[in-house]
Amino acid sequence: MDRYDCLIIGAGIAGITAGIYLKRSNLSALVLDKDAPGGKLNNIHRIDNYPGTPKIAGPELAMSLYNQASELGVTFDYGAVSEIKKVDGIFVVTTDMTSYEAKSIIVATGIENKKLGVPGEAEFNGKGVSYCATCDGNFFKGKPVVVYGYKDHAVEDAIYLSSLASSVLLLAPEVLETTQAHREELLAAGNVTLVENAKLLQILGENKVSGVRYETAQGEKEAETEAVFQLFGEKSSSMFLSSLGVNMNKGFIEVDANMKTNVEGLYAAGDVLDKKLRQLVNAAGEASVAATSAISYVHSLKK
Numbered sequence: 545m546d547r548y549d550c551l552i553i554g555a556g557i558a559g560i561t562a563g564i565y566l567k568r569s570n571l572s573a574l575v576l577d578k579d580a581p582g583g584k585l586n587n588i589h590r591i592d593n594y595p596g597t598p599k600i601a602g603p604e605l606a607m608s609l610y611n612q613a614s615e616l617g618v619t620f621d622y623g624a625v626s627e628i629k630k631v632d633g634i635f636v637v638t639t640d641m642t643s644y645e646a647k648s649i650i651v652a653t654g655i656e657n658k659k660l661g662v663p664g665e666a667e668f669n670g671k672g673v674s675y676c677a678t679c680d681g682n683f684f685k686g687k688p689v690v691v692y693g694y695k696d697h698a699v700e701d702a703i704y705l706s707s708l709a710s711s712v713l714l715l716a717p718e719v720l721e722t723t724q725a726h727r728e729e730l731l732a733a734g735n736v737t738l739v740e741n742a743k744l745l746q747i748l749g750e751n752k753v754s755g756v757r758y759e760t761a762q763g764e765k766e767a768e769t770e771a772v773f774q775l776f777g778e779k780s781s782s783m784f785l786s787s788l789g790v791n792m793n794k795g796f797i798e799v800d801a802n803m804k805t806n807v808e809g810l811y812a813a814g815d816v817l818d819k820k821l822r823q824l825v826n827a828a829g830e831a832s833v834a835a836t837s838a839i840s841y842v843h844s845l846k847k
C-alpha cells in the first residue's frame with residue numbers, strides 16, 4: 545500500500561493549494577478527488593473577487609491551479625473516500641477503488657448541495673432542475689428560468705442567466721445576502737424579477753419542468769418556467785470522518801487557528817470548515833495554513 549507524508553482529500557482550490565505547499569516543502573503528497581480537479585470552481589462562470597485575476601472563468605482558474613500543481617510534481621488520483629481510520633499513528637484511507645496510508649491528512653472536501661425535498665425536485669432532476677447554472681444555462685437560451693437562493697452565488701447565477709434566458713425569476717427564501725455591486729448588477733438587468741422571502745413549494749411539470757408554485761406573505765403563486773437553478777441548501781462533505789471522532793458542528797469541521805482538528809495529524813481547510821465566509825480566497829489561505837501545520841507535524845515524527 546502506498547504511504548504518503550500527507551494525503552489531501554478534495555482537489556478544489558483548498559486541496560490543490562495544500563498540495564502546492566506540501567510539494568514545495570519536499571514532502572510526498574497525494575491529492576484525491578472523486579471528480580474532476582477544481583471542485584466548485586468548475587461551476588463558476590465568472591469570478592470578480594479573487595485577487596489578481598479579474599473576471600476569470602472558474603474552469604480557467606481550475607485548470608491553471610491544476611497545471612501549476614502538476615508541473616511542480618503534485619500527484620493526483622481519483623477516488624471517493626468512504627472511510628479513514630488511524631492505526632498505530634498512521635491514517636488508512638479507503639476509497640471506492642483502493643486504500644492508501646498517510647502520516648497526515650488534510651480534509652478539503654467542500655460542501656454539497658442539499659436537496660430541498662420539494663415535490664418535483666427529484667422527478668425533474670436533469671429535466672429542468674439543475675444545480676449548476678454554468679453547466680446547464682445554455683440549454684435554456686431564450687426561455688424563462690427560476691433561480692432559488694438568497695446568497696451571493698444565487699445572485700451571480702441570476703445575473704449570468706439573465707444574459708441567456710428570456711426572463712429570470714429570482715426567488716429568495718430570505719432577504720438577499722449579497723454585495724452592493726451584485727445587487728446593483730442584478731437590478732440593472734432588465735429581465736430579472738426579484739421576490740424576497742419566497743418559499744418554493746413545488747416544481748411543476750409533466751415530463752419536464754413547466755412551472756413553480758411558491759409562497760410569499762401575500763399567499764401562494766405560480767410562475768411559468770422551463771428550469772429551476774441553484775436550489776438553496778448546503779451540507780458539508782465529511783461523512784467519512786465519522787469513525788475518527790472529529791469534532792464537528794452540524795457536519796462542518798471545527799479547527800483551531802492552525803487548521804488542526806482534535807485528531808492529531810488531521811487538518812482541514814476550505815468550505816468544509818465550520819465558518820461563516822465560504823469563498824475562494826479564504827479557502828486558499830486556510831489550505832496554506834493547514835499544509836504548513838501538516839509539514840511541521842510530519843517533521844516532528846522524524847525527530
Ligand SMILES: Cc1cc2nc3c(=O)[nH]c(=O)nc-3n(C[C@H](O)[C@H](O)[C@H](O)COP(=O)(O)OP(=O)(O)OC[C@H]3O[C@@H](n4cnc5c(N)ncnc54)[C@H](O)[C@@H]3O)c2cc1C
Pocket residue numbers: 553554555556557558559576577578579580581582583584585587588590591592593594623624625626652653654655697698700701781784813814815816822823824825827
Ligand atoms: C455558483 C457558485 C459561485 C461562486 N462564486 C464565487 C466567487 O465569485 N468568488 C468566491 O470567492 N467564491 C465563490 N464561490 C464559493 C467558492 O466556489 C468556494 O468557496 C470554494 O470553491 C471552496 O473550495 P474548496 O476547495 O473548499 O471546496 P470545493 O471546491 O467544493 O472542492 C471540494 C472537492 O472535494 C471533492 N470531494 C468531496 N467529497 C469527497 C470524497 N468523499 N472523496 C473524494 N473527493 C471528495 C469534491 O469532488 C470537490 O472536488 C461560488 C460557489 C458557487 C457554488
